[in-house]
Amino acid sequence: MVTNILKAILNIKSNSNYNLSNILVFPKNKPSAVNRANNVGQALEYFMKDGFCNTFSENNAQRKQNKYTENFSYLGNQNNPPDIIVKNGDTIEVKKIDGIKKSDLALNSSYPKYKLYSDSSMITQACKDCEPGWKEKDIIYAVGFMDGFDIKLLILIYGDCYAANPNIYKRVKEAVVNGLKSSNLEFSETNELGRVNRVDPLGITNLRIRGMWTIQNPWKVYEDVFNYNKDSKFSLIAMMRKEKFDSFPEEDKTAISKLNIFDVKIQNPDNPAQQLDTKIIRFDIQ
DSSP: OOOHHHHHHHHHHHOOOOOOOOOOEEOTOOOTTEEEEESSSHHHHHHHHHHHHTTOOOOHHHHHHHHHHHHHEEETTTTTEEEEETTTOOEEEEEEEEEEOOEEEEEESOOSSSSSEETTSSHHHHHTTSSSTOOOEEEEEEEEEEETEOOOOOEEEEEGGGOOHHHHHHHHHHHHHHHHSSSEEEEESSSSSEEEEEOSTSSSSEEEEEOEEEOOOOOHHHHHHHHOOOOOEEEEEEEEEEEHHHHHHHHHHHHHHHHHEEEEEHHHHHEEEEEEEEEEEEEEEE
């Protein structure tokens, strides 16, 4: 494993600059050059890439690209999730919230992910082929709470601490689709929820039906155990299952032990009657 979330947390702490207005990105029309990010969402995504690759101070385009290639097997875009796949490691979805507030995360047509699966119809063929034979990957939701280009709070939470098994969401989706199929409408299946064809007398109007999923942001869900300090200049909070933490290399667990690490029990997203053993890692910059 080239990089991982524990390395990224330490890299982000060492960076100590949480204003993202000057973060360097690769422009789409000039992939061999670097430029400043032109919007907050793009800046946050590159902040996460640099966190995993420790390239915050790298301003040479080729060296920066080499580091990305060394550490990542797939980089998506706005229309093709996920945002990042760590080579032989986790996948990362980057989300931003404007301000320190409890707004829901907009997931658009993709329901919450417990894990990322290679047979998902929502990912591209390039993503499916990015690593030979992969079937499933753990997913990290990287949620940045932004004040302009200043990142005030970064929450890194694994999907299996946050989302239910995909069958829960598929059941709801199938119920909607089956209801449309049983109607007198001319329904056709698509990668979205579906489409109703020729809804008007001339047969020239179609209706695309697209799911717009949202989920409560992790700060709202776990406010009691995160204990976010609003007076901090910057805070990072990470949550993962204990067995996930235990799976990382010993040298990385030793390095991260200098930070605040807590053992916390949370409700199982699939069965709230059960509890899961998790680890919370955090640091605050005053």
